[in-house]
Amino acid sequence: MGTVGEWQTFLEGLFPRSWAEPWDNPGLQVGDPGAQVSRVLFALDPTLAVIEEAKIEGAQLVVTHHPLVFEPLTSVDVSQPVSAVVAEAISSGVAILACHTNADVASPGVSDALARQLGLSVEGPVMATRAGELRKVITFVPTDSAHHLLEAMTRAGAGVIGEYDVCSFRSVGVGTFRPSGSARPTKGKRKKVNEVEEERLEMIAPREKVAPVVAAVREAHPYEEPAIDIVALEGVAPEIGLGRMATPGAETTVGDLLQVCRERLGGDPRAVGDPATRVSRIAVCGGSGASLASAALSLGAQVLITGDLKHHQALDALASGLCVIDAGHHATEWPWVLQVAESVAQAGGDVLVSAVETDPFGASA
Numbered sequence: 001m002g003t004v005g006e007w008q009t010f011l012e013g014l015f016p017r018s019w020a021e022p023w024d025n026p027g028l029q030v031g032d033p034g035a036q037v038s039r040v041l042f043a044l045d046p047t048l049a050v051i052e053e054a055k056i057e058g059a060q061l062v063v064t065h066h067p068l069v070f071e072p073l074t075s076v077d078v079s080q081p082v083s084a085v086v087a088e089a090i091s092s093g094v095a096i097l098a099c100h101t102n103a104d105v106a107s108p109g110v111s112d113a114l115a116r117q118l119g120l121s122v123e124g125p126v127m128a129t130r131a132g133e134l135r136k137v138i139t140f141v142p143t144d145s146a147h148h149l150l151e152a153m154t155r156a157g158a159g160v161i162g163e164y165d166v167c168s169f170r171s172v173g174v175g176t177f178r179p180s181g182s183a184r185p186t187k188g189k190r191k192k193v194n195e196v197e198e199e200r201l202e203m204i205a206p207r208e209k210v211a212p213v214v215a216a217v218r219e220a221h222p223y224e225e226p227a228i229d230i231v232a233l234e235g236v237a238p239e240i241g242l243g244r245m246a247t248p249g250a251e252t253t254v255g256d257l258l259q260v261c262r263e264r265l266g267g268d269p270r271a272v273g274d275p276a277t278r279v280s281r282i283a284v285c286g287g288s289g290a291s292l293a294s295a296a297l298s299l300g301a302q303v304l305i306t307g308d309l310k311h312h313q314a315l316d317a318l319a320s321g322l323c324v325i326d327a328g329h330h331a332t333e334w335p336w337v338l339q340v341a342e343s344v345a346q347a348g349g350d351v352l353v354s355a356v357e358t359d360p361f362g363a364s365a
Helices: 004-014 048-057 081-092 101-105 110-117 143-155 207-220 254-265 290-298 311-320 329-346
Strands: 027-030 040-043 061-064 095-098 121-124 134-142 169-177 194-206 228-232 244-247 270-272 282-288 303-307 323-326 351-353
Touching (some): 004 027, 040 048, 048 081, 110 282, 143 207, 194 207, 254 270, 311 323
Parallel strands (some): 061 095
Antiparallel strands (some): 121 244, 169 194
């Protein structure tokens, strides 16, 4: 991966942009997709101090969880925080890429990293989202062209199921058609009903890959007007979604988990509920996950570990019988920075993890 654009493609392979919430703005924030990258700095927030750190460490790309730009900029007034970072990044030749809510739902993603940091075993998401939805792409092709079409659909991203690829189903049948006088049929004759031995070719593709797969079918198919069916599938990506249900290695208590959060995440976590409550199932969500309380409770969680717990959310949790540990927004998302940097380093990338403190509460402590 030598350019910013190649890094963007790589990261969107792990955390597809289409998985992000509609209000979110992940992806390239600042920079030239064609610029060369020899070192990458991973951080949680794209602050001025982080850009300065990238310059000092010789990193041409900063990858963050939180996007720099959420709303369209009407001007680049460097007296304003966001514009100041944009200007400094451009003048320093440092690009910024963000993986935000698309990394929240991914597997492994933000909540998986949090569970791992706390020594928990992940079961699955707390709440399903549209991220990870699959479609079945079905087409009908002459038998002698089926293998060529299979290869084209595979290259476009179809046919991956877990640890297997080039997955398809093919069945032989007879197709009928009558070309008009102005048609240009590959097989058969105009103005006559033709019968051709065809294969029904079925392949699964992620929702965000359907468009390129269909384009590949149209490009590689021998027919002038290929028949293409798209079928929505349900419940086929159970690992994708918000938050994670998890279990401890042994039965524990809310008080014990509070201490684990204090030791492994840092800061000063706080708990809602009886510290003596025994816990066998735990919901975790990096960042702001209090909205998952009802879903966590319905899945049998005795406690939710997240950040940004508000007063009325705490009261509602108490009333429902769910304990909550608020370990802080920054602290519950930071493990993801370590996880993704570790993964890229193992793949051979020259990466650094930011040493800049960007937790606004931690910085004032």
